[in-house]
Amino acid sequence: MQQEQPERKDVKIxxxxxxxxxxxxxxxxxxxxxxxxxxxxxxxxxFRIEDRYGVLVxxxxxxxxxxxxxxxxPAEPITAQRRTFGVLxxxxxxAPHQRSGLTEPLLRLALNLTELLAWAxxxxxxxxxxxQRLLQSGLTQEVQQLLxxxxxxxxxxxxxxxxxxxxxxxxxxxxxxxxxxxxAHIWGYRTKFDFLAYRPNGLTGIFVSRDPDNWSRxxxxxxxxxxxxxxxxxxxxxxxxxxxxxxxxxxxxxTELLLRFAARSELRGVIxxxxxxxxxxxxxxxxxxxxxxxxxxxLGPLLLPEHSHLLETLRMYLFLGQGTSQxxxxxxxxxxxxxxxxxxxxxxxxxxxxxxxxVSAIWTALQAAELLAMTE
Numbered sequence: 095m096q097q098e099q100p101e102r103k104d105v106k107i108x109x110x111x112x113x114x115x116x117x118x119x120x121x122x123x124x125x126x127x128x129x130x131x132x133x134x135x136x137x138x139x140x141f142r143i144e145d146r147y148g149v150l151v152x153x154x155x156x157x158x159x160x161x162x163x164x165x166x167x168p169a170e171p172i173t174a175q176r177r178t179f180g181v182l183x184x185x186x187x188x189a190p191h192q193r194s195g196l197t198e199p200l201l202r203l204a205l206n207l208t209e210l211l212a213w214a215x216x217x218x219x220x221x222x223x224x225x226q227r228l229l230q231s232g233l234t235q236e237v238q239q240l241l242x243x244x245x246x247x248x249x250x251x252x253x254x255x256x257x258x259x260x261x262x263x264x265x266x267x268x269x270x271x272x273x274x275x276x277x278a279h280i281w282g283y284r285t286k287f288d289f290l291a292y293r294p295n296g297l298t299g300i301f302v303s304r305d306p307d308n309w310s311r312x313x314x315x316x317x318x319x320x321x322x323x324x325x326x327x328x329x330x331x332x333x334x335x336x337x338x339x340x341x342x343x344x345x346x347x348x349t350e351l352l353l354r355f356a357a358r359s360e361l362r363g364v365i366x367x368x369x370x371x372x373x374x375x376x377x378x379x380x381x382x383x384x385x386x387x388x389x390x391x392x393l394g395p396l397l398l399p400e401h402s403h404l405l406e407t408l409r410m411y412l413f414l415g416q417g418t419s420q421x422x423x424x425x426x427x428x429x430x431x432x433x434x435x436x437x438x439x440x441x442x443x444x445x446x447x448x449x450x451x452x453v454s455a456i457w458t459a460l461q462a463a464e465l466l467a468m469t470e
Contacts, residue, residue, distance in 0.1 A: 111243045114217065121210050122285060128203050129154060132182070135195050140185035142167070145207055146178060147323065149278045156185070170196065174204035214277045214287065220244065222292035228343055238339065246289045246300060250338040253303040255280075255313055256349045258296040260328025260362050268327055273297050275323060279316060295353075298346070306335045313364045328362040347378070351464045355413065361424065377462050385462045392459035395442045404442070407435045412457055416447070 129152045132141065142153040142164055167183040170193065182200060224240045231237055238248070257276060259269055273292060280299055281287055289300040303309060313331045320329050332352045336345035356365045377385065390397070396405040407425060411432075414420045422432045436447060445452035 114213075114220070118210075118213050118217070118287065119285075121206060121213055122283070125152065125203075125206050125210065125283070128199055128206060131199050132196070135199070136184065136188075136192060139188070139192075142183040143172070143180060143203065144183065145180040145211075145278055145283075147275050147278045148319075149282060151180065151207070151283045170200070172200050172204045172207070174201055174208075177204075179204040179207045210283060211274060211278065214281055214290075215274065217244075217287055218273065218277060218290045218292045218297060221246075221289055222297075225291045225293070225298070225346065229346060232343060233340055241339065244289060245287070246339070248339040249302055250336065251302075251304055252336050252338075252342065253301050253306050253309045254298055254334045254336065254345060254349060255301070255309055255316075255331065256293065256296070256298040256334070256346075256353065257316075257329060257331045258293075258353045258357065260330055260357060260360075268324075269295060271324065272320070272327070272329070275320065276316065279319060298349070300342070303335075306333055309333050310364060317363055330356050330362060331364045332356070333364065344378070351461070354467065355409070355464055373458055373461060377458070377465055380462075382466060385466050388462045389459050389466065392455055393443070393463070396439070401442065404435055404439050407432065408439055408456065409460055411436065411447075412453065412460065416453075 129143070133154045136156070138156050140154065140156045143151040145151055162185070164183055164185075167185055168187045169181040169183050170188070171178050172180040172182060180203075182196070182203075188196075221244045224237070224244055227237050227240065241247075257272070259272055273296065276297055277290060280290060291298050291300070301309065310333045313333050317329055317331055320327075330353055332349050334345055334349055334352075336342050352365055356362075380388070393405065395401060396408065407421070410424055411418075411421045414424060418429055418432055422429045425432065439445075440447055443456075445456065447453060447456075
């Protein structure tokens with residue numbers, strides 16, 4: 095029966111993906127048609143359409159000077175049923191007759207933007223389901239086909255940009271706002287919809303790229319945009335890379351480890367991916383009992399409740415690349431206090447934190463502890 099499942103499912107899956115793709119294309123064609131209509135009504139006016147999150151949706155440049163930067167252009171709200179879905183910015187103030195002529199196209203634009211974002215959410219949910227299948231079943235032929243139908247082919251390497259609200263206790267609608275905000279910013283209402291997938295507490299983007307540093311810079315820009323939009327809600331972003339689809343499942347699990355550690359450690363912003371891929375793969379093959387033994391043998395005394403502050407200091411110190419100033423700042427302690435704690439750790443464990451073999455053993459044990467925490 096297992097061999098027959100892919101054939102049976104292919105017949106059902108293909109029309110679903112085709113219809114979804116066509117729906118998105120139709121909405122984008124309608125968007126462009128509305129832009130053309132606005133251009134006809136405002137032939138001598140440069141304008142920009144921005145969504146509710148400040149993302150540039152479309153724009154049109156007319157002949158003539160534009161004295162002000164776009165951010166200072168007069169704004170006409172795009173509304174429907176007393177809700178605002180974006181703004182139309184014009185390079186100069188509109189005359190009353192021009193403004194009155196925009197009522198109907200702006201109403202259609204509001205509905206179009208609503209439908210476009212709903213379509214993008216559906217696509218992200220669909221891709222999130224495929225990622226869950228990958229994590230549960232591995233890269234089977236069926237899963238690979240499903241990923242391809244969503245636009246993810248084995249033409250790596252890939253860069254992953256995963257994000258999560260810092261406080262998992264935030265109401266569900268906060269996570270919903272994060273997802274919509276990031277969908278709009280990353281997708282940008284383009285014809286091509288990137289592989290953006292919802293995950294339990296946020297979303298993950300998977301992009302064909304050999305340049306994780308570029309995406310780290312983009313991650314920082316996304317983080318700053320979010321801080322400007324919702325400074326009350328912390329955000330975590332992890333940028334990682336994987337060479338092929340066959341390695342994707344492991345990278346996704348490593349990313350979850352980093353997000354969990356960063357959230358527990360009260361970190362925010364773009365988090366450097368420091369889990370060593372090969373070590374994680376080896377640890378993932380060990381039984382829980384073997385992992386417990388590794389953790390106890392390496393970190394034993396620090397696992398006592400009275401040394402919890404030292405264990406957290408050690409985690410942060412290694413997580414931040416043994417940078418003393420960065421670690422002290424992250425822990426909100428004086429640098430001298432940090433140095434005292436590090437000496438205590440060395441004495442308790444009988445190690446030297448400047449000796450690579452000691453640091454490697456400790457870092458491996460910390461990763462093992464994180465893996466155990468995921469199974470609890």
